């Protein structure tokens with residue numbers, strides 16, 4: 132059944148003649164249509180966000196987030212199926228995604244109750260005085276948030292829930308490829324009691340909506356998650372405002388000679404194929420010590436056979452489509468390029484529409500597109516390394532610096548990797564993508580400016596610290 136939704140200004144659906152049609156990447160059936168916004172709606176959204184209003188108390192923010200969690204809990208399956216329909220991600224993954232979104236709401240609700248102020252004594256030096264300095268965090272006047280397609284619900288919740296906890300009004304621009312989940316979730320938040328002025332959701336022509344939002348001086352913070360190219364474009368046009376940029380990744384999984392190879396193969400498969408390989412922290416390069424590379428490769432191929440690729444709504448499917456056929460064709464060309472340069476496809480590599488089988492590839496040249504750039508799909512390229520130093524040098528050799536995983540039995544090697552890998556996260560004996568929803572998360576180099584997300588850090592990025600002092 133197809134859904135009709137409209138963008139929301141201050142919680143109210145707009146009327147619009149411009150529409151975008153969302154189709155299932157798997158069946159090409161129409162999943163829904165969205166009434167799009169224009170430049171007047173951008174102005175109306177800023178005006179609504181800036182309306183003078185009583186700040187929401189911490190308890191009210193907590194209650195809204197907690198009620199939203201309960202409402203989402205009751206509609207888990209509906210949201211999982213909606214994500215599967217519009218994104219082509221398999222139902223097993225989208226149920227997991229809804230679970231993560233529930234965690235974000237729970238943790239943001241708890242954070243809303245925490246006082247985050249600090250107290251400093253003024254009489255700690257001969258230059259000081261008998262005063263006390265206090266800090267309070269004040270919400271940003273308006274936060275503009277822009278989210279990508281790959282986790283249509285969780286990426287949105289990671290923007291909106293911290294904004295609610297912080298008490299900051301938000302204008303959200305979700306991906307045009309997966310707008311239905313975002314709009315349904317915004318409706319749910321308003322049902323949970325979120326005042327209209329606290330959230331508008333706009334989609335429309337990039338120049339008229341997304342770029343106007345980014346450039347508008349009324350936006351105090353722009354929080355963007357998406358590709359490096361768009362992130363850098365935003366940085367170049369935003370002007371004088373705070374930027375939170377969570378961009379692409381090219382994460383390595385390093386497998387050393389003392390690794391548990393069953394664990395390594397399992398982590399490589401999970402990291403490369405989960406969410407159809409469309410995670411910023413997916414394993415995008417597997418760097419394996421020469422002495423264990425043959426055995427590791429054999430085990431990874433065996434493991435990969437368990438990742439059935441097909442109809443995303445089928446309970447047995449473990450890898451659904453990528454976001455659209457064009458992306459699958461691009462990934463196919465990346466595989467073909469590597470093969471022309473001497474790589475060998477050991478398993479998978481077959482495309483059918485937007486479905487691309489999980490693919491294990493060996494002998495991949497270090498300078499191939501698959502290794503140097505981000506491939507957003509279920510590819511598992513294996514490269515041989517001489518030792519840990521070679522692995523670290525290769526891991527650090529791309530423009531990205533999001534996350535990484537290292538499989539080793541040695542604490543010394545693990546610590547060396549933690550110290551020398553140039554990226555935001557190092558997970559030992561885990562996939563690069565492991566985290567909990569309130570731990571700090573984010574990359575450096577082309578993967579981001581080092582301003583972290585995760586519920587706790589996101590709340591910080593959407594607030595400013597004010598200090599005041601009193602005689603004591």
Ligand code: NAP
Nearest residue numbers: 278279280305306307308341357358361377378379380411
């Ligand atoms: P994308 O093409 O960069 O799009 C992201 C968002 O930006 C969409 O809402 C898009 O709108 C919007 N946008 C496009 N052009 C814009 C412009 N000129 N100004 C302002 N906004 C603009 O990314 P994607 O393909 O959706 O997502 C995949 C990428 O996101 C991958 O590179 C992945 O690694 C990255 N990602 C990073 C993280 C992280 O935390 N580091 C997490 C998840 C994903 P339209 O949809 O309307 O074009």
